[in-house]
Amino acid sequence: MADTATTLPPAHGAPRFDVRTILTRYGAWIALALLILVNLAITPNFATWQTLNVNLTQVCAIVIVGVGMTLVIATGGIDLSVGALMAIAGALAPLIFLGKLFLLPHPAIGVALAFIVPVLAAAALGWFNGWLVTRLRIQPIIATLVLFIAGRGIAQVFTNGNLQVFNLPSFQFIGLGRVFGIPFQAVLMIVIVAAAAWMLKRTVFGRQILAIGGNEKAARLSGIPVASVKQRVYLISGLLSGIAGLIVIARNSAADANLVGLGMELDAIAAVAVGGTLLTGGRATVIGTLVGALIIQLVRYTLLANGVPDAAALVAKAAIIVLAVWLQRQGRR
Incomplete structure (x- = not known):
């Protein structure tokens, strides 16, 4: 008599192996692991501190x-x-720290102000983006396009379009310094990622962010101050952009208004998409953004290290974004 047990359907509630679900939830982690394994196999000197430092x-x-x-x-x-x-x-x-805006009583004051004033200025402009979105009801892509166009022009006006070269170790520590051998900017990155991940999961503000993205009308009806939350979110985005700008110029020992942050908006959006955050809002993973950024960087590094032109890295980046969005759609279904 045939064994009929093998033909019976699985018990109700029994776990099932679903490749699509696994790829949707853990695709970024799997892709990162595969990239590392491929590099260990084909890229010379990949498993070295120098390579890790470059990518970090x-x-x-x-x-x-x-x-x-x-x-x-x-x-x-x-x-x-x-x-x-x-x-x-x-x-x-x-x-500021070169004393071109105002006289400094002491160089240390100039360095301190150079860390504070630019970041606050970027945060204020981020708040302005939020004001356009919430108060004037301008679509976010249009509202932020204003500073996308005008912001770099403002930076060029500040510097008269000139390259600013400097050598100031106390300021450059943010981009070149090390803590126990680890780049300080990497330590700062980890702190920011951890703080944001905790905020999203453990605070009322984090839950409000996700509620607004999930259903803004329902969030407003439930008493969430939608306009205030959105303005704070754009302010945070501006503040973090200011910090990143300081890291880049400190690392390069020069500030070029034409090049600093060029294309960063696309890299950031790509990292968010690849990391698993829904581009329609309502679900977010900061850790995923970290993984997504690592994937994009490793793809570029892998191609360059193996003699593939940088233009191919752009094509690969676009393909990764398309794949990430497709996986998101499969997960939503």
């Missing part, structure tokens, strides 16, 4: 900006101005 220093600014972008996208918005805000912060800092 290249990805930190993207992750920091990506955290702010994650919060904005979680509310159903978008921020195209992040690269321009980086340029503004990067232009202001040397003007």
Whole structure:
């Protein structure tokens, strides 16, 4: 007699192996692991501290900006101005610590102000983005396009379009310094990611962000101050863009308003999408953004290290974004 047990359907509630679900939930982690394994197999000197250091220093600014972008996208918005805000912060800092804006009683004061003023200026401009979105009811992509266009021009006006070269170790520590051998910017990145992840999961503000992105009308009817939350989210995005701008100019020992933050808005959005945050809002993962940024950086590094032109990395980045969005759609179904 045939064994009929093998033909019976699975018991109700029994776990089932669903490849689509696994790819949707853990696709970014699987892709990162595969990238590392491929590099260990084909890329010379991949498993070295020098290679790790190169990739870390290249990805930190993207992750920091990506955290702010994650919060904005979680509310159903978008921020195209992040690269321009980086340029503004990067232009202001040397003007301050080099004493070109006002006389400094002591160099240390100039360094302190160079850390504070540019970041606050970027945060204020981020708040302005939020004001356009919430008070004037302008669509986020249009509202942030204003500073995307004008912001870099403002930075160029500050510097008269000139490259600002400097050598100031006390300021450059944010981009070149190390803590127990680890790049300080990587430590700062980890702190920011951890704080944002905790905020999203453990605070009322974090739950409000996700509620607004999930259903803004329902969130408003439930008493959530939608306008206030959105403005704070855009302010945070601007603040983090300012920090990233300081890291970039400190790492390069120069500030170029034409290049600082150029294309950063696309890298940040790509990291958010690849990491698993829904581009329509309502669900966000800051850790996923970190993983997404690492994937994009490793793809570029892998291609360059193996003699593939940088243009191919752009094509690969686009393909990764398309795949990430497709996986999101499968997960929503």
